[in-house]
Amino acid sequence: MxxxxxxxxxxxxxxxxxxxxxxxxxxxxxxxxxxxxxxxxxxxASADLGSMRYLQTTVVSLDAAHLESHRVISHQKSHPDSWAFDVLRTQVLQKMDENGWRTLAVTSPSVESGKTVVSINLAISIAQLTNRTSLLVDFDLRRPSVARSLGLDRPLSLNDYLSDRVDLGEALVNPGIERFVVLPTNQPVTGASEVLSSSKVGNLIGDLRERYADRIVIFDLPPVLAADDVMTVLPRIDCVLMVVGSGVSTQSEVEEAMTRLSKANLLGVVLNKDEVPAQNAYY
Known part of the structure; x- marks a missing residue:
C-alpha cells in the first residue's frame, strides 16, 4: 500500500x-x-506524438475452442506443440537481447505460410515470461487477420487510430492473457505502403518501442513478395523473422524474399507446416 x-x-x-x-x-x-x-x-503525451494518451486497456476473454481451431496453442503448456514456440521464443530473445533490439517483424515470402499464427503464438509465449511483456501489432494492412485468428470482436482498432478518431490506448486490447496486449487492424487500409512510410506510423513504432524497457513489440507484416510494404517499414523495425510454409513457397520465391531482406537484421527462418513428426527439432 x-x-x-x-x-x-x-x-x-x-x-x-x-x-x-x-x-x-x-x-x-x-x-x-x-x-x-x-x-x-x-x-x-510524448513530445513527438503530440496529444497521444494511453487510456485504460480494455480486457476481453477469448474462446479456447476458437483459438485452438486457429492453431493458437502456446498459452496451453499441456499442448504437445507449445514447446516449439518456447524454443523459438528463447532463441529470438537471446539474439534480440545481444543487440539491444525490442521490435521484431514477422513476414513470409508468400501468402498462406502461417506467419500470423507464428506471430501470435510467439507473442503469447514471450508474455508468459514474468520479466517480459509483449505487444502484437497487425501491420498486414492489406489483409489483416490477427483479430480474426484470436476471435477479437471490437469496434475500435488501428484503423481508428490512423484516422485520428481515437487515441492509441482506446485501440489496444488485452485478450485475457497477462502481460500480452494486441493492437488489431479490423479493415484493409487503402494505400498501405504509403501509410506504413508515414511519419505517424514512424512515431507510433518509436513510441511502442521505447515506452517499456521489458516489452517486445511484434509486427505481423504482409508477405515480402506481395508488395513493397515490408521493404517500406523494415528500416524502422530492429529485426525480422521469416516464416516459410513447407510446400507453400517455391525455392525461387524464398531466394527472392531473402534478397529483399538482405539489408535488414534477419534473425532466421522458421519452417512452418512441416509434415515430418516433430521431435524437438522445430527449425
Missing amino acids: ERIKLAIEKAKAAEGDSGWSGASQLHDANDPEASAKGSTRREG
Whole structure:
C-alpha cells in the first residue's frame, strides 16, 4: 500500500511539473507491475506524438475452442506443440537481447505460410515470461487477420487510430492473457505502403518501442513478395523473422524474399507446416 501511495504522489508531482491534463487514473495492462498490484499511473503525451494518451486497456476473454481451431496453442503448456514456440521464443530473445533490439517483424515470402499464427503464438509465449511483456501489432494492412485468428470482436482498432478518431490506448486490447496486449487492424487500409512510410506510423513504432524497457513489440507484416510494404517499414523495425510454409513457397520465391531482406537484421527462418513428426527439432 505504501508503494501505491508513493506512486500516486509521484504522478501528481509529475502532472504539476508538466502541465499535462487528462484521465485522473490510468491502468496499462501491458505494465506487469501495475497489472499485478493494481497500482495507478499517469502517462504524459510524448513530445513527438503530440496529444497521444494511453487510456485504460480494455480486457476481453477469448474462446479456447476458437483459438485452438486457429492453431493458437502456446498459452496451453499441456499442448504437445507449445514447446516449439518456447524454443523459438528463447532463441529470438537471446539474439534480440545481444543487440539491444525490442521490435521484431514477422513476414513470409508468400501468402498462406502461417506467419500470423507464428506471430501470435510467439507473442503469447514471450508474455508468459514474468520479466517480459509483449505487444502484437497487425501491420498486414492489406489483409489483416490477427483479430480474426484470436476471435477479437471490437469496434475500435488501428484503423481508428490512423484516422485520428481515437487515441492509441482506446485501440489496444488485452485478450485475457497477462502481460500480452494486441493492437488489431479490423479493415484493409487503402494505400498501405504509403501509410506504413508515414511519419505517424514512424512515431507510433518509436513510441511502442521505447515506452517499456521489458516489452517486445511484434509486427505481423504482409508477405515480402506481395508488395513493397515490408521493404517500406523494415528500416524502422530492429529485426525480422521469416516464416516459410513447407510446400507453400517455391525455392525461387524464398531466394527472392531473402534478397529483399538482405539489408535488414534477419534473425532466421522458421519452417512452418512441416509434415515430418516433430521431435524437438522445430527449425
